[in-house]
Every structure is written in structure tokens, then in C-alpha cells.
Amino acid sequence: QSVLTQPPSASGTPGQRVTISCSGSSSNIGSNYVYWYQQLPGTAPKLLIYRNNERPSGVPDRFSGSKSGTSASLAISGLRSEDEADYFCAAWDDSLNDSWVFGGGTKLTVL
Amino acid sequence: QVQLEESGGGVVQPGRSLRLSCAASGFTFSNYAVHWVRQAPGKGLEWVAFISYDGSNKYYADSVKGRFTISRDNSKNTLYLQMNSLRAEDTAVYYCARGLSTYDAFDIWGQGTMVTVSS
Numbered sequence: 001q002s003v004l005t006q007p008p009s010a011s012g013t014p015g016q017r018v019t020i021s022c023s024g025s026s027s028n029i030g031s032n033y034v035y036w037y038q039q040l041p042g043t044a045p046k047l048l049i050y051r052n053n054e055r056p057s058g059v060p061d062r063f064s065g066s067k068s069g070t071s072a073s074l075a076i077s078g079l080r081s082e083d084e085a086d087y088f089c090a091a092w093d094d095s096l097n098d099s100w101v102f103g104g105g106t107k108l109t110v111l
Numbered sequence: 112q113v114q115l116e117e118s119g120g121g122v123v124q125p126g127r128s129l130r131l132s133c134a135a136s137g138f139t140f141s142n143y144a145v146h147w148v149r150q151a152p153g154k155g156l157e158w159v160a161f162i163s164y165d166g167s168n169k170y171y172a173d174s175v176k177g178r179f180t181i182s183r184d185n186s187k188n189t190l191y192l193q194m195n196s197l198r199a200e201d202t203a204v205y206y207c208a209r210g211l212s213t214y215d216a217f218d219i220w221g222q223g224t225m226v227t228v229s230s
Binding site for chain 1 (some may be wrong): 146155156157158161170172173196206211212215216217218219220221222223
């Protein structure tokens, strides 16, 4: 069971806006940055969002991140077929056992 | 081109050992913290271990503490993961990943190497 909670699946049609949530606690999301990763089938994860809402160079501005309290969200606007992938959130957890923690992942389907 | 390339995976019996390597290129390896992250078949991501840019600080997930050792050789631009007392639940694709900074998560990932623990 993952420390961060994500919905197992999400879907949308081309051009639509979808959001993926990530819920945590005061020891992780509540006090640290959130990161988002995209994993296309059979490939390594790719950094999409860092420090809650920053985009690395090369990531389209269709992808955006936000955080409020102990929850975070990834929004994808202008949905495209190539966005079909697994999405993971991550955060540092400074509870008893300092560690990086992930969400279980959300499978995004473009209908 | 910034790149990480893992090697050393394979099939190993429970209780045995394996050492993974990760070769870095295209950036100044000695300036960056690096991590190992794994993904069991069909499952999510699990952080395994962290080592600071100079090797002075190391952190481990509880699930591998005492069994796995992370190390690096900055003269060879290479990261290692020594895995001892392997268990079936260690079966996964192992990724090395560069830290965006010492206190940030992972920005560059390798392609991964598969480790299967089975008798």
C-alpha cells in the first residue's frame, strides 16, 4: 500500500482537461515539495512537474501542478492520445523513517 | 546527452547476492546526488536508496536496510547497488535516477535493469 494516495484510473477525450489527485499527510505533502512523473508503457518514468508546480524544459505547458495542504493535483489540458500513460506523484517524507514516497500511480486513458 | 545506464540485473536465487551498476555520462556526475528506485512487475514505484554527491550521506528504505548498500565511484562516473540476502519480493526493474538537487527528487532516469529472485 502506497503512502501517497492516487486514484487508480482516470480518463478523458481528446482536447479535454483532466486532473489527477495525490493525497498525503503532514509529514510528506504537507511539509515538502510534490513531484509528478509520467511513465509511458515499457519506458522509464519522466519528470513532469517538480517543486509542486515547476515544469522542466521541454515539458508542454499543458501540464500543470498545484498543492494545497496535504493534497496535490496534476492537471492536463488539451488532452492528446500520446498522454495515455501512468502518472505518479512523489514527495519526501520526514516522519520516523526519512524516505521518498510515491503514490500508487494513475492509469490515464484517452478515449 | 545526459544519460544513465544500468547493468548487472539477472536471475538470482533467494538468499544470494547481486551488484548493480549505473554508468553516468553527459554531466558532471560528482556534482549530483543519485538514487535507486525500483518497480515490481505491474506495480508502482518504490524508492530504494540515496547517496549524496560525495558519498558521505546514504539513506535506505526500510525494506532494504541492512541488506542493500549504495556506493559510488566518482572517478568512474558510476553508481552501485550491492544487494545481499535477496528475497522474492526484491524482484523488480531497478532504475538509477539523478537527484535534481540534494534535496529534490529525481530528474533523469536510466532505462532500468531487471532483477528476478527465484529458485
